[in-house]
Amino acid sequence: MPPLNRLWPRQPAGYWLALLAVSLLCAWLLQQAAFPAAFLIGPMLSALVFSLRGASLRLPRQCFVGSQAIIGCIVAQTITTSIVASIARDGVLMLLIVGTTVVAGGVVGWVVMKTGTLPGSTAAWGSSPGGASAMIGMAESFGADVRLVAFMQYLRVLMVVLSAALATHFLQGSGLAATVHSTVSSTVMVDSWSAITLTLVVAVVGAWLGQQWRIPGGALLVPMLLGAVLHASGWANLALPFWLQSCAYIALGWYVGLGFNRNILVYALRALPVLLTATFLLIALCGCSAWMLTQILHTDPLTAYLATSPGGLDSVTIIALGSHADIPFVLAVQTLRLFVVILTGPWIAKLICRFA
Numbered sequence: 001m002p003p004l005n006r007l008w009p010r011q012p013a014g015y016w017l018a019l020l021a022v023s024l025l026c027a028w029l030l031q032q033a034a035f036p037a038a039f040l041i042g043p044m045l046s047a048l049v050f051s052l053r054g055a056s057l058r059l060p061r062q063c064f065v066g067s068q069a070i071i072g073c074i075v076a077q078t079i080t081t082s083i084v085a086s087i088a089r090d091g092v093l094m095l096l097i098v099g100t101t102v103v104a105g106g107v108v109g110w111v112v113m114k115t116g117t118l119p120g121s122t123a124a125w126g127s128s129p130g131g132a133s134a135m136i137g138m139a140e141s142f143g144a145d146v147r148l149v150a151f152m153q154y155l156r157v158l159m160v161v162l163s164a165a166l167a168t169h170f171l172q173g174s175g176l177a178a179t180v181h182s183t184v185s186s187t188v189m190v191d192s193w194s195a196i197t198l199t200l201v202v203a204v205v206g207a208w209l210g211q212q213w214r215i216p217g218g219a220l221l222v223p224m225l226l227g228a229v230l231h232a233s234g235w236a237n238l239a240l241p242f243w244l245q246s247c248a249y250i251a252l253g254w255y256v257g258l259g260f261n262r263n264i265l266v267y268a269l270r271a272l273p274v275l276l277t278a279t280f281l282l283i284a285l286c287g288c289s290a291w292m293l294t295q296i297l298h299t300d301p302l303t304a305y306l307a308t309s310p311g312g313l314d315s316v317t318i319i320a321l322g323s324h325a326d327i328p329f330v331l332a333v334q335t336l337r338l339f340v341v342i343l344t345g346p347w348i349a350k351l352i353c354r355f356a
Contacts, residue, residue: 094333095336108127108285130343135149224339
């Protein structure tokens, strides 16, 4: 196959338009297959192929910063009054469960690092059991290789989605497909332009403050915390329509994918057996947390498994909506863990490196 510079004009606009078209097609196909984070993974894979075929494209760093800020607002929007009430009711137990999951992620990161497969910081962020897009967004600020972190995170997401779907099928005794689509389609929201404008203001101001205060990962953390306070308190409604989320995911996917080269890809594929082993180890350790939850709180096994599953918040939400699990409890534990992982990630990464 000839390089891309022989297939498309040399002008950068030609490359970008071609990349956009392929990315949207890839994202649409993944979305039709019900794959989580389709508008991040599709563009990331498309950009990776373009980069490997010789397209000299680089996304400005400010686009990466902007995507971080929007993702921070996406995380903040998950905080609702029902989730806050659930955390207030069972907060101590949830923190215990979240703590065991975070420790499990740290143990897996340390194991990966000790095998020499990946350097410490990259292993720590790649094995963090939080939102994959948030982990990718923060990893670069702490010296990790964002490309390998993305590879680890979405390998884990794929394995967790498959295992959670199988667990739900056997624990519930019925399939997911019929219920997921009917449930999700019934929750259509129309976002007002005033709410969208407010969300963009939170993202811009939060990202600016995060950079001005030189907070590592501040472009994601500050909008996340600011938006969470405003949204959970009811002072303001954050609105993130599909097109806005898609733009953030596409920008992040391109930033990661365009940074790949042949050497990095070969390195990641050689590490695949170790990374798969680490992924299944993390799933098994989180399964132990689920067993603890059934013993202490007498939670049903399906709810416990989904609450402690180390997948992305979006994918676990979709699976939970299509099941008979206690959805507020699952979302509360998953959301709390996401916040804890994002806030403790830098400290855990440094700790893993220190005990190398």
